[in-house]
Amino acid sequence: MSVKEINQYLLEPATKHLLLKSVAKFYDQLGLFAPTIVVDKLLFQDTWLSGVQWDEMLPTNITKQWEKCISELSSLNDIGIPRWIELSPSSDYSLRLFCDSSERAFGAVLYIRFQESKTAKIQLL
16 A cells, blocks of 8 residues: 555545555555554444444544544555575574553564674564
8 A cells, every 4th residue: 555545545534434444455464564553453443332334424533543543654655674684603693572462452573683793783573
């Protein structure tokens, strides 16, 4: 999905149908953008709890949160993810796993930390 497509949603009336459409547009096979996308998914869950119908306008509080999420999603366009990590046999490396949860969501991330000479580097796996 491009930034132009994301910003296009701001021109249409905010409905439950449009919110689901925007959430479903993101195909994130590896879950790298999950911390960003989960906010939209939680907003969609909130629309179910509020009893909003499919083509009914979203409540003002949900609309404002969704518009904020849409504007923040445009920053994802500038992210690049390297797919290669070069480690020399003499590298000292370790894996670092972090996880957290709340009542509504959970997440985990895995990093590799490697040190060559006196330089330490960390990279997302």
